[in-house]
Amino acid sequence: MDGRRVVNVDSESRFFSKVYGLMALGVGISALVAVLLVTVFASQTVAILSNSNTWMVWGLMIVEMILVVQISRKATKNPSASMMMFIAYALLNGLTFTVILLAYNIGQIGAAFISSALVFVAMSAYGRMTKNNLSGFGKFAMMGLIGIIIVTIVNAFMGSAAIEYFLSYAMLIVFIILTAWDNQKLSLLYRQYGSTGEVSISGLAVMGALTLYLDFVNLFITMLQIFGFGNRD
Numbered sequence: 001m002d003g004r005r006v007v008n009v010d011s012e013s014r015f016f017s018k019v020y021g022l023m024a025l026g027v028g029i030s031a032l033v034a035v036l037l038v039t040v041f042a043s044q045t046v047a048i049l050s051n052s053n054t055w056m057v058w059g060l061m062i063v064e065m066i067l068v069v070q071i072s073r074k075a076t077k078n079p080s081a082s083m084m085m086f087i088a089y090a091l092l093n094g095l096t097f098t099v100i101l102l103a104y105n106i107g108q109i110g111a112a113f114i115s116s117a118l119v120f121v122a123m124s125a126y127g128r129m130t131k132n133n134l135s136g137f138g139k140f141a142m143m144g145l146i147g148i149i150i151v152t153i154v155n156a157f158m159g160s161a162a163i164e165y166f167l168s169y170a171m172l173i174v175f176i177i178l179t180a181w182d183n184q185k186l187s188l189l190y191r192q193y194g195s196t197g198e199v200s201i202s203g204l205a206v207m208g209a210l211t212l213y214l215d216f217v218n219l220f221i222t223m224l225q226i227f228g229f230g231n232r233d
Contacts, residue, residue: 015190019186019204019209020212021209028093029087029091031094033091034097038101051123060082063092067089071210075206078203086209093177093217108224111223113223120212120216123180127184135181137177142178145178150215
């Protein structure tokens with residue numbers, strides 16, 4: 001084999017239940033914040049956004065990136081602090097979601113969420129059950145993601161609808177692959193460290209929840225873009 005330790009199947013299932021539970025908590029927090037801002041506090045939200053406070057959006061994004069880095073660095077060393085940072089990240093992401101959700105109708109949002117959930121569940125199951133090593137596909141997807149980010153920045157100045165359309169489908173493929181790969185990586189990490197005491201399993205669960213949260217959120221945003229193309233003039 002490849003040096004991986006054998007662990008109890010039930011203990012691995014409990015680990016993934018915790019990971020998926022934390023990830024669902026994060027998604028729920030983000031969704032609740034976004035829904036409240038576009039419904040209960042809709043007038044205030046529109047007023048703030050109409051004042052062109054782009055600096056605020058960029059500020060939120062920078063803080064979110066810092067939180068992601070800090071969670072990744074500290075998860076296995078300080079699980080409690082990482083958990084608090086994960087909740088804070090989910091809250092802030094709910095604020096940035098508001099800008100996105102205001103651009104789509106409830107039908108598009110619902111269809112995108114259901115589609116994303118189905119894809120996420122299917123690829124998570126595949127990533128955990130397949131005997132194939134997905135690292136090659138995962139690394140290819142990561143390189144593709146870097147390329148997509150670069151082209152997206154360039155297209156922000158070009159404004160090409162055709163390129164935007166292509167990027168949405170390319171992004172969907174990338175995160176379908178990453179969802180499966182990230183689940184497989186988590187499974188391998190747990191099998192390697194789950195019974196050794198070398199790392200905090202709670203911290204590993206938080207780190208896994210963040211990773212899968214990012215996969216799901218990007219699937220959802222990409223699905224929104226795809227469903228939104230049909231209603232554009």
